[in-house]
Amino acid sequence: MKKRLIFLFVFILVVAVYFLQRESLPTYSPSRDYIDLEAELVEQFILAKDSSVIELPAGHFLFSQSLSLDNKSHLTVKGQGMDKTVLSFKGQSSGAEGIKITNSQNIVLEDFAIEDAVGDNLKISDSDSVVMRRIRSAWTGEVSVQNGAYALYPVLSSNVLIEECEAIGSSDAGIYVGQSKNVIIRNNKAFYNVAGIESENSTNVEIYGNEAYENTSGLLIFNLPELTVYGSNVNAHHNKIYNNNLTNFAVKGSIVSAVPKGAGVIIMATKDVKFHNNIIEDHKTVNLAVVSYEIFAADEDELGQETLASEAQARGLRAIESDYKEDESYNPYPGRVSIHDNTFSNANFLPTFSNEFGLLWLLKNKASIPDIAYDGIISPDGSLQDDEHRLCVRNNSNASFVYLDASHDFEGFTSDRTPFDCKLNE
């Protein structure tokens, strides 16, 4: 009898553990019938004539190597629609990207899907005047750390337009614009990614009409140290960013692996940011955070539950200090950030306790999730009122606000928005 009970107990335990661990990770599983037209299409790409169109037929085409365009101009690659023309790199053995475009000008990519590259699905570097239109870039199956990093990745490029695209399942960022200039990201959808949309070290970026949902974080406006180019002047408006609470499945060590799940929007270390007329909803950590590189780079693991404030802060700062010495041209603080006329709401009553911010809200904010949080870390000899550090928050319906005062062990933590009730660059 006793044996039987133990057996039953073990049985129930196994079943319970199984169902509990089966965290419902989202899955994108379109049905596919792969066609091998690899040699012909690779040749079309490599030997494409300038001022011509590469017409991709309908079908699901499988490749074992990257497709690449180098040093082309006025070239259009056109499919028969993102549901009809699929370029799949599933199981590729050569090259890290799906499509790689380098040193090119006036390139238009439209109406096809890119899937399952081992690295980035579409990487465009050192190019000028590039359009991505109605491209669906996805990793199929359940989201996983095995998925490639970036779905749509223009980098070190200028005059970039990304519109009506979809980014699905990136283990880093879906729509990721890095170290580029004059960029428009509009009317796209990003879901099941770690970061839905990310502007990194880019200048003159307009992000509007996009929808980001069911990512770990919806929108990141980042400026990172030790890169060849720094960014500023980002205008994000009329986007809908909601329910980005997906478990972070990024590779540890990558910058987005430090993004807490349930952070709708993070503006980090970027100057001249306008964020207005957006709808931000239902995030379990914070709807929007404005932070310096310092607080962001503080490793999650080092912020234990008991060492919420000072210790972690000190450690985080120390870890980063060496970066500054090396990189004098980098400014780790956000500034001239204007957040106005947005609509915030949150259906979650309790924050997630999976990260230090949730715990901070529990201790300091009556366990309520703020709509807007500002870490308040500025340069040591500066003041919040300096033009360089200015943050203005106004007219965001009834958005709740917290100032963390993170550089003083959260001593000045307050939900008083008055010092930030100002107008800037509107």
Added chain:
Amino acid sequence: MSKKRKGLEKISLIVIALIALTSCGQKEDKRTAPVARKANIALKTNTIETNALKQLSDYGFFKGQLAQLNPNENVYPYAINTPLFSDYAQKARFIYLPKGKQMDFKPNGPMDFEDGAILIKNFYYPNDERNPDAGRRIIETRLLIKEKGAWNPLNYLWNEDQTDAELDYVGKTMAVDWVNSEGKTKKLDYVVPNLNQCKNCHNANNKIVPIGPTAAQLNQRYRSLQEDINQLDYFKKLGILKGLSTAEAQDKMPIWNDVLTGSVEERAKAYLDANCAHCHSAQGSAKNAGLYLNYHENDQRRRGVFKPPIAAGKGSGDHQYDIVPGKPEESIFMYRMISNDPAIRMPEIGRSVVHQEGVDLLQQYIKGLVEESF
């Protein structure tokens, strides 16, 4: 009662087994290539018509049997100190200079060439590394041709009979085997690069450039002669190199696997220069990563020491830094050198197997770095 219990246990076991099976099934390996069917789909072609020569023999680089690679006039064999690892393929290198043309000596970077110059690199596997007379199989011949002030890459694929090689733009994967120096039969899938992959490595500030023929790489005994003469000095003597004082006054790249030519650190730096720096330099394709591995780069952080990854993605392998002094097992460098996964491995192209001897050298190098000195 006892029967009932057994029944229950059985059912439970079956359920557990089923769960175990289904949960294993869920973790499908995303890296497996599915099967694709062949289909006849006509493409509208918009491709460039090139006037490139179709056969390698059309150039007349070699006399007699082509596969003997016996150079004609104005074709000069050369060798470099530390080559790029290319899946254990061996390389026979030649410079073609139109009659009367010279190379212009440059102390740093590759020599300067005039229009008409062609760099010729043949990739081959000896049938038996222990026995040079056992023959070889030449896979491909890569050319860099200087025309109108710019370099253009072209690639020629050798036929089965080794009678000629044909122009190829799209690359190919082919099975090769050979017996290595230890008498072991080795097999691998050799990947011939496509045209754009050539450009990916031969790229400095978005211009195509030669990589190998630098002063430091050429600075060695001329191997094609019995006579003990330095390669650079010999080229000067031949009248095909101008502007050189003496080879002795120039930099010399250590030979990565010859302990007499440098310390572990020097040879590791030479290895990194040859295998990584064509992309990982301020001018190369990977400049956005901020990792510079040129032989003369002395900034340890730029060389990777305690440098966090920028664009490594899953290539970081959950490690924090490119190099952790003294700890190869925690260094991203090693993680990427010992991986064959196309998303992780470095170099990204040109290698499909691990270069164990190179890995050993880098292990030694990282082990020998002392943390306190950084």
